[in-house]
Amino acid sequence: MAAASAVLQSEWTKIRTVASTTWTLVSAFVVTVALSAGLCALTAANMGDMPAAERATFDPTLISFSGMVLGQLAMVVFGVLVVSTEYSSGMIRTSLAAVPQRATFLFSKIAVAGGLALVVGMATSFLTFWLGQALLGENGTGLGEENVLRAVVGAGLYMTLMALFSMGVAAMLRSSVLSLGILMPFFFLISGILSVVPYAKDVARYFPDQAGSKIMQVLPDAMGSEPAPYGPWGGFGIMVLWVVAALLGGYGVLKTRDA
Numbered sequence: 001m002a003a004a005s006a007v008l009q010s011e012w013t014k015i016r017t018v019a020s021t022t023w024t025l026v027s028a029f030v031v032t033v034a035l036s037a038g039l040c041a042l043t044a045a046n047m048g049d050m051p052a053a054e055r056a057t058f059d060p061t062l063i064s065f066s067g068m069v070l071g072q073l074a075m076v077v078f079g080v081l082v083v084s085t086e087y088s089s090g091m092i093r094t095s096l097a098a099v100p101q102r103a104t105f106l107f108s109k110i111a112v113a114g115g116l117a118l119v120v121g122m123a124t125s126f127l128t129f130w131l132g133q134a135l136l137g138e139n140g141t142g143l144g145e146e147n148v149l150r151a152v153v154g155a156g157l158y159m160t161l162m163a164l165f166s167m168g169v170a171a172m173l174r175s176s177v178l179s180l181g182i183l184m185p186f187f188f189l190i191s192g193i194l195s196v197v198p199y200a201k202d203v204a205r206y207f208p209d210q211a212g213s214k215i216m217q218v219l220p221d222a223m224g225s226e227p228a229p230y231g232p233w234g235g236f237g238i239m240v241l242w243v244v245a246a247l248l249g250g251y252g253v254l255k256t257r258d259a
Helices: 002-017 019-045 052-056 061-063 068-089 091-098 102-138 148-173 175-195 201-203 210-216 233-256
Strands: none
Touching: 002 019, 002 102, 019 061, 019 068, 019 102, 019 201, 061 102, 061 148, 068 091, 068 102, 068 148, 068 175, 068 210, 091 102, 102 148, 102 233, 148 175, 148 210, 175 201, 175 210, 210 233
């Protein structure tokens, strides 16, 4: 029976020695910070032209995370690759032979990858916030203002949960191509499109990305967005439920199917 500490060490070795997983984390950090900074600078330069309705609900904290739309996709890729690479390479058979306790195997992988995603997510959210507020100048805000710290910490947690959700989906589908072929269009296109379609948007607001992103808003109707039937923590809770369901689904497939 493999010791939990040994399995954790093994998973850490796998992740840090595979270039693709390392670079996806780096990409999540760089893309989010760079794109957010650019959009904050653009916003600051055009504040005078902003419509009155948007100015009234201007949320400088949320603007800081505007690059998250692309950064989260890198987290999706990271989560998928952490799980599916072993299937595509055939190493899953060796891994399960070494660690036959499948719950220990999967949840050790989730713990290590989730910890890395959390570190990168928090570093990204805090740096993105500070840089964004510096670029916004007098239109910016500070961590001491009401609900701002919650939004900044929530942004880091949001990135982490995106990675964990993707790990669960990849564990169910056991294929990089299939997992990315579903998740990337879903988060990058389908979710956003449905969020503005009448009637469909009432369902889309319960998607993991739509619900979870509410944690990053300081103002409930920030930037003219439609009010949701839940608050920031309610939306975050909905996303957590999606993540738990995906991880349990991934474990169910791993437990019942051969490698």
